Amino acid sequence: MMKEMRAAATKLQTINDGLPLIGKSLEELRELAVSLGEPSYRGAQIYRELYARRQAQIEKMTALPAEMRRKLTENARVGLPEIVRRHKSADGTVRYVLRFTASGEAGAAKAATIETVFMPEEKRQTICVSTQEGCAVNCRFCLTATLGLLRNLTAGEIVGQILVSLGDNRDALKPQTNVVLMGQGEPLLNYEAVMKALRIILDAKGLSISPKHATLSTSGVVPGIERLAKETVRPKLAISLNASNDEQRDAIMPINRKYPIAKLLEACRNYPLRAWEHVTFEYVLLGGYNDSVEDARRVAKLVGNLRAKVNLIPWNPGELPYRPPDAERIEAFRKTLVEKGQRAFVRYSRGQDVMAACGQLALVETRA
Numbered sequence: 001m002m003k004e005m006r007a008a009a010t011k012l013q014t015i016n017d018g019l020p021l022i023g024k025s026l027e028e029l030r031e032l033a034v035s036l037g038e039p040s041y042r043g044a045q046i047y048r049e050l051y052a053r054r055q056a057q058i059e060k061m062t063a064l065p066a067e068m069r070r071k072l073t074e075n076a077r078v079g080l081p082e083i084v085r086r087h088k089s090a091d092g093t094v095r096y097v098l099r100f101t102a103s104g105e106a107g108a109a110k111a112a113t114i115e116t117v118f119m120p121e122e123k124r125q126t127i128c129v130s131t132q133e134g135c136a137v138n139c140r141f142c143l144t145a146t147l148g149l150l151r152n153l154t155a156g157e158i159v160g161q162i163l164v165s166l167g168d169n170r171d172a173l174k175p176q177t178n179v180v181l182m183g184q185g186e187p188l189l190n191y192e193a194v195m196k197a198l199r200i201i202l203d204a205k206g207l208s209i210s211p212k213h214a215t216l217s218t219s220g221v222v223p224g225i226e227r228l229a230k231e232t233v234r235p236k237l238a239i240s241l242n243a244s245n246d247e248q249r250d251a252i253m254p255i256n257r258k259y260p261i262a263k264l265l266e267a268c269r270n271y272p273l274r275a276w277e278h279v280t281f282e283y284v285l286l287g288g289y290n291d292s293v294e295d296a297r298r299v300a301k302l303v304g305n306l307r308a309k310v311n312l313i314p315w316n317p318g319e320l321p322y323r324p325p326d327a328e329r330i331e332a333f334r335k336t337l338v339e340k341g342q343r344a345f346v347r348y349s350r351g352q353d354v355m356a357a358c359g360q361l362a363l364v365e366t367r368a
């Protein structure tokens with residue numbers, strides 16, 4: 001009994017130190033309720049209020065009795081990030097600069113800023129979420145890489161990005177929300193926090209995003225792909241390929257020296273795709289570098305025996321020494337893939353005018 005009381009006191013102490021509720025699992029919230037002298041089912045009610053109802057204020061969590069709300073207010077906080085800036089694009093895309101308070105979840109750095117991109121469309125919205133601040137993978141065509149890795153984000157910071165951008169656009173939300181882990185960072189190098197966040201995001205009693213509408217994009221961290229393959233709850237998988245042979249990929253994605261194309265594709269072949277699922281290969285077209293018809297033929301051969309689709313992303317101008325591909329070369333590349341039996345689409349990035357497009361996320365605010 002004494003041991004339990006000591007454990008409860010330690011837990012309360014931690015909460016008093018400012019641990020936010022966002023990012024906590026159902027089990028953790030149940031433990032929290034018990035540590036506050038309440039039955040554990042109150043934890044499930046908090047979970048529902050936070051994630052299913054997306055209630056950002058404890059005092060408005062009306063499923064909880066007044067006494068429980070009082071205890072929660074005294075001992076915890078929701079912990080949503082603050083919107084520091086909104087950069088709104090002419091196409092409606094919003095690039096958010098978000099800040100978590102200094103006393104964020106354990107491991108969070110002090111008051112650092114992160115970025116999230118919200119893209120409204122006719123029938124849905126897509127939220128592009130960051131999983132790390134900066135990135136260590138060092139892809140040569142990506143502005144984020146110029147930051148280096150500053151830190152891993154916590155599960156709360158990952159879930160918080162979705163909640164805050166949905167809340168900020170609550171009056172114009174469409175029925176479907178897509179979540180893509182394609183912002184700053186390599187998700188599979190922050191595996192535990194990313195999976196903890198995904199279990200909340202994909203949970204029907206949590207944020208309730210369908211696994212069909214959530215995508216994790218990796219630069220090709222093979223052990224991470226193998227680990228993800230064993231998860232019962234997982235999003236769709238996207239591979240950032242960007243080259244048609246090892247020599248070319250080595251030069252623009254140093255991670256390829258560790259996990260070359262053959263190894264990466266083997267992990268994809270072993271990946272247990274669900275009936276409705278395919279692997280998406282993203283291919284950033286760098287003008288004059290990897291955008292020839294010969295490249296397209298090699299890519300078709302590489303992914304030929306996989307249930308796959310290829311997204312071609314014309315490179316977005318940034319401060320890096322590449323140029324966007326010509327329109328004719330983009331079309332010739334796509335056509336070659338299609339003629340070889342591949343599903344291939346050209347994806348023009350949105351929000352380029354506010355540096356929200358693929359490979360452009362590297363904050364002036366972060367660098368400061």
Ligand code: SF4
Nearest residue numbers: 135137139142145185
């Ligand atoms: S493309 Fe992705 S993995 Fe590569 S450096 Fe940029 S953020 Fe990191």
